[in-house]
Amino acid sequence: MAPTARTPQTISWYWWLPLVTIVLLVCIVGGFIWLGLKTEHEERHTALVGDSLWMEQNLRFHLENTESVLSQVGTLLAPNPADLSDALEEKVRTLLQGSSGLVTILWLDAEGNTVTTLPASSAPVMLAGDHDVAIQRARALNRPTYTRPFVQADGSYAIEAVIPVFGSQKFSGYVVGSYSLPRLIEKHVPWWFAERYRFVLTDNNGQELAGTTSSTMPEREAEFHISLDQIGGLGMNVSSTPTATRIIPGVIIITLLGFTLLIAWSMWALRNHVLRLQTTESALRREHAFRLAMENSALVGLYARDDAGRITHVNLAFCRMIGWSSDELVGCTSPMPYCLPDEHHTNTPATGMAEVQSAHEARFLHRDGRIINVLVSEAPLVDADGHQGGWMGSVLDITERKEAEALARLQQERLEATARLVGMGEMASTLAHEINQPLSAIASYSAGCLNALRNGRYNEKQFLEVLEKVNQQAQRAGRIVHRIYDFVKRSESRREAVDINPTIRESIGVLENDAQRRKVRIECSLGKNIPTIQADRTLIEQVIINLLRNGMDAMQNTPEAARLLQVSSQWLTEEDSVRIAITDHGSGVPSHIADRLFDSFFTTKPEGMGMGLKICRSVAEQHNGRLWFEPAATGGTSFFLQLPAGEEDKPAA
Numbered sequence: 001m002a003p004t005a006r007t008p009q010t011i012s013w014y015w016w017l018p019l020v021t022i023v024l025l026v027c028i029v030g031g032f033i034w035l036g037l038k039t040e041h042e043e044r045h046t047a048l049v050g051d052s053l054w055m056e057q058n059l060r061f062h063l064e065n066t067e068s069v070l071s072q073v074g075t076l077l078a079p080n081p082a083d084l085s086d087a088l089e090e091k092v093r094t095l096l097q098g099s100s101g102l103v104t105i106l107w108l109d110a111e112g113n114t115v116t117t118l119p120a121s122s123a124p125v126m127l128a129g130d131h132d133v134a135i136q137r138a139r140a141l142n143r144p145t146y147t148r149p150f151v152q153a154d155g156s157y158a159i160e161a162v163i164p165v166f167g168s169q170k171f172s173g174y175v176v177g178s179y180s181l182p183r184l185i186e187k188h189v190p191w192w193f194a195e196r197y198r199f200v201l202t203d204n205n206g207q208e209l210a211g212t213t214s215s216t217m218p219e220r221e222a223e224f225h226i227s228l229d230q231i232g233g234l235g236m237n238v239s240s241t242p243t244a245t246r247i248i249p250g251v252i253i254i255t256l257l258g259f260t261l262l263i264a265w266s267m268w269a270l271r272n273h274v275l276r277l278q279t280t281e282s283a284l285r286r287e288h289a290f291r292l293a294m295e296n297s298a299l300v301g302l303y304a305r306d307d308a309g310r311i312t313h314v315n316l317a318f319c320r321m322i323g324w325s326s327d328e329l330v331g332c333t334s335p336m337p338y339c340l341p342d343e344h345h346t347n348t349p350a351t352g353m354a355e356v357q358s359a360h361e362a363r364f365l366h367r368d369g370r371i372i373n374v375l376v377s378e379a380p381l382v383d384a385d386g387h388q389g390g391w392m393g394s395v396l397d398i399t400e401r402k403e404a405e406a407l408a409r410l411q412q413e414r415l416e417a418t419a420r421l422v423g424m425g426e427m428a429s430t431l432a433h434e435i436n437q438p439l440s441a442i443a444s445y446s447a448g449c450l451n452a453l454r455n456g457r458y459n460e461k462q463f464l465e466v467l468e469k470v471n472q473q474a475q476r477a478g479r480i481v482h483r484i485y486d487f488v489k490r491s492e493s494r495r496e497a498v499d500i501n502p503t504i505r506e507s508i509g510v511l512e513n514d515a516q517r518r519k520v521r522i523e524c525s526l527g528k529n530i531p532t533i534q535a536d537r538t539l540i541e542q543v544i545i546n547l548l549r550n551g552m553d554a555m556q557n558t559p560e561a562a563r564l565l566q567v568s569s570q571w572l573t574e575e576d577s578v579r580i581a582i583t584d585h586g587s588g589v590p591s592h593i594a595d596r597l598f599d600s601f602f603t604t605k606p607e608g609m610g611m612g613l614k615i616c617r618s619v620a621e622q623h624n625g626r627l628w629f630e631p632a633a634t635g636g637t638s639f640f641l642q643l644p645a646g647e648e649d650k651p652a653a
């Protein structure tokens with residue numbers, strides 16, 4: 001059954017499904033990337049805040065630490081500010097060169113006047129704008145105080161830490177540490193922090209005063225601001241720089257998009273391809289339907305079989321012809337269900353692949369038991385690649401034609417028999433008429449002689465005359481017989497080179513229907529390389545037919561299963577003759593009639609004429625051959641017709 005055709009419209013949704021799936025996949029992957037980025041961003045922000053707070057603590061700790069060191073320096077300076085001990089000088093140097101971020105240290109007396117500047121060799125020190133305010137506040141609060149940021153000579157910003165110093169229970173003065181902000185950052189911002197973040201110190205208006213080198217980076221991802229209370233109104237801005245993680249999702253998304261487009265394009269190409277295939281398929285289906293309709297309307301039966309002889313296809317006409325359905329036949333191998341039990345060889349397809357089998361007649365068995373005569377012709381089944389994959393056979397039912405032919409042949413035979421009878425009658429009447437006169441003359445002469453002899457009135461001379469006339473009349477009768485014989489002989493045989501095996505087959509063909517009706521099987525065993533004989537084909541055929549028919553007649557009372565007529569041909573090389581043997585399984589020839597079988601008009605049949613064997617023998621003799629019979633081992637009789645091989649066409653022995 002042909003599958004229901006799907007139009008492109010009905011399946012269009014089917015084509016969009018993979019595309020939608022891919023888009024969904026892209027969306028989901030995109031969502032995951034976005035979520036991942038968001039989480040990562042939040043994590044980075046948390047880390048930024050944590051690191052910024054740590055940085056603030058770190059800075060405060062260092063500043064407080066430096067405050068206490070400055071306080072110690074102040075305590076040591078207070079007794080004698082002008083004269084620095086070696087130890088103190090060393091301490092101050094360490095402080096200035098170390099990681100404190102200090103650039104100068106001043107010692108101010110209790111009134112705020114600069115007494116000592118360290119290092120002593122430094123250039124004139126710039127003081128913060130609110131220097132005095134810071135001193136006053138430090139004194140008032142009695143704790144370290146920071147000035148606001150101010151610009152130094154080199155353009156960089158600085159702040160001052162003012163630490164009040166008490167010595168021997170009384171206020172001694174101030175230690176002022178001047179921090180360079182870039183230096184402070186350089187000394188206190190660790191490398192990993194600078195790598196990861198942009199660090200900037202600002203004033204309370206948000207103006208950037210100093211920052212890490214990475215602060216020049218144009219892009220900023222997140223920013224965190226902390227006010228460094230009580231340290232000169234400073235604030236610190238920490239911002240993170242974008243990392244490579246941003247690029248990776250971009251690449252993934254572009255790749256995904258590219259793949260989506262590629263898949264969409266391939267789907268489109270595939271769709272077009274399938275559409276083309278569908279168009280071809282529907283064209284093929286139309287073609288198939290057309291061919292099927294053509295095949296089913298044909299009267300010729302068709303079958304196809306593969307290499308192994310398995311039926312792969314049959315048409316409706318073939319199914320009708322033999323009464324089996326297509327489903328039952330397809331897949332069948334030899335012996336086929338429509339083959340006659342002892343004849344399947346004729347219906348078995350040829351095995352030689354290179355061989356092209358020509359048309360041959362065969363007999364098939366219809367499912368209802370009827371025997372049908374068919375004409376089978378086969379041709380190789382060659383595929384698109386030129387390989388032979390089996391055979392295609394066409395079968396023509398010729399039963400009616402055969403029956404008509406057999407009927408015509410029977411009528412012809414009857415006609416010929418009648419003609420022969422008429423001819424024989426005519427010949428007999430002619431013979432009678434012609435021969436009547438000499439015989440009557442002989443009768444009257446011999447009657448005269450007898451009368452004369454009885455009366456005793458005769459002389460020798462008269463007697464001789466009468467006997468001479470009797471002799472003349474007898475010779476005349478003989479001549480009449482010879483003339484008629486010559487006439488019959490003249491109308492005889494036209495010799496030609498006859499191939500005996502086809503002649504035997506033709507003779508069997510003539511009797512085929514008769515044999516079928518009488519349930520007689522005819523078995524052939526024909527020799528090979530048999531030379532031709534010079535003979536009248538029609539007469540030889542008539543002899544064979546006659547012998548076959550006699551054999552069938554003899555098997556009238558034989559059980560059906562044993563009704564077998566065997567025909568064989570053979571070349572007797574030594575005698576250079578061809579011998580045909582016809583053996584029946586009949587009643588045999590009773591010994592008391594064996595000598596009379598070839599006599600004219602001898603018959604044991606109610607409707608027989610008794611001329612068959614007589615004529616057959618005379619035909620054999622005309623051809624310089626012989627006809628005889630022998631009891632067969634099977635119980636029947638074997639008739640042998642032996643004819644000398646012709647001069648031409650003799651194969652090598």
Ligand code: ADP
Pocket residue numbers: 550551554584586587588589597602603604605607608609610611612613614637
């Ligand atoms: P017809 O067939 O008209 O009787 P034939 O000359 O052909 O004339 O046969 C003569 C007779 O020979 C037959 O009637 C039959 O008795 C006998 N005869 C011929 N062939 C066979 C045979 N195969 N088996 C037994 N008897 C046979």
